[in-house]
Amino acid sequence: MMMGPRLRxxxxxxxxxxxxGSVGAVAACLVLAATGLTSQDSRTVRAAYLAMDxxxxxxxxxxxxxxxxxxxxxxxxxxxxxxxxxxxxxxxxLTLLVLVVLSLQLDLIAYLADMxxxxxxxxxxxxxLRSSPVIHAAGGLxxxxxxxxxxxxxxxxxxxxxWRKHHEQPRTSLRSPETGS
Amino acid sequence: MEIRMSGVPxxxxxxLWAKVLxxxxxxxxxLGVASFIAGRGxxxxxxxxxxxxxATPSSRVLDIPVPxxxxxx
Numbered sequence: 001m002m003m004g005p006r007l008r009x010x011x012x013x014x015x016x017x018x019x020x021g022s023v024g025a026v027a028a029c030l031v032l033a034a035t036g037l038t039s040q041d042s043r044t045v046r047a048a049y050l051a052m053d054x055x056x057x058x059x060x061x062x063x064x065x066x067x068x069x070x071x072x073x074x075x076x077x078x079x080x081x082x083x084x085x086x087x088x089x090x091x092x093x094l095t096l097l098v099l100v101v102l103s104l105q106l107d108l109i110a111y112l113a114d115m116x117x118x119x120x121x122x123x124x125x126x127x128x129l130r131s132s133p134v135i136h137a138a139g140g141l142x143x144x145x146x147x148x149x150x151x152x153x154x155x156x157x158x159x160x161x162x163w164r165k166h167h168e169q170p171r172t173s174l175r176s177p178e179t180g181s
Numbered sequence: 182m183e184i185r186m187s188g189v190p191x192x193x194x195x196x197l198w199a200k201v202l203x204x205x206x207x208x209x210x211x212l213g214v215a216s217f218i219a220g221r222g223x224x225x226x227x228x229x230x231x232x233x234x235x236a237t238p239s240s241r242v243l244d245i246p247v248p249x250x251x252x253x254x
Contacts, residue, residue: 086199093206101213139209146202157196167189 003077011074018067019151023144025060030137036112036121037130046116052133053113061102068095084162087155091147098143105136 003011029052036048071091075082083089112130115121121130158166195203 086195090199090202097206097210155196155198157199159195160192163192164189 001077002079008074008078011070011077015067015070015074016151018063018070019144019148022060022063022067023141023148025055025063026137026140026144029055029060030134030141033130033133033137036116037127037134042116042119042121045121046119049109049113049116049121053109056102056106056109061099061106064095064099064102068092068099071095081162081165083159084165085154086157086159087150087153089159091150094143094147098140101136101140105133109133 032048032052032055036045036052039045039048072082074080075088075092080088082092108129112121112133115126
């Protein structure tokens with residue numbers, strides 16, 4: 001079912017806002033994780049991990065989910081489809097991957113916040129534990145920037161399913177989905 | 182020669198960028214799964230769990246006050 005122009009623009013606005021917002025939130029999380037790893041001041045470390053815990057649970061997770069849902073609705077309600085173009089599938093898989101990795105990191109971040117609250121993060125043997133959020137936040141940032149670039153450039157390439165559907169459907173319009181508009 | 186009765190031209194294959202992105206993503210996923218299976222967990226380290234279901238710092242075990250040796254009668 002194709003969406004009307006008003007609904008399509010609403011879904012697009014929600015999708016763009018959530019996608020770009022998640023990039024900013026993950027960038028902030030990367031700064032907090034790096035601060036927690038490198039700072040020598042225990043109060044700064046505690047504040048960084050507590051803020052990171054709140055940011056991941058209350059901002060990044062919900063915003064990523066909203067971005068995924070808005071993207072799925074957007075793709076299903078337009079001629080792009082969900083599985084017709086490689087760039088749409090790549091965006092979907094990358095967002096899902098970031099969500100899975102984030103959910104795997106939530107316990108560790110809560111653990112670090114708990115440890116920081118009790119001033120137990122001074123020992124050097126937890127450096128490996130504290131470097132994990134930095135690595136994952138940096139990877140997540142790259143993984144979220146790729147879908148943003150894919151949305152802007154919309155590189156050519158249809159999936160096998162999209163190719164078949166495109167050539168099976170009656171030609172009612174001269175516009176090709178491959179051209180992007 | 183392949184004859185297609187349906188009129189659908191042969192699929193040209195996935196573009197190079199999609200293949201590169203797919204292989205890179207697959208390699209990263211395999212790396213993550215391998216490190217998970219290796220027993221280091223998703224974060225690279227095991228986290229000790231307390232009885233209350235929350236995370237208990239391992240160092241807290243050492244913080245338990247040890248009663249002085251002597252007669253407790």
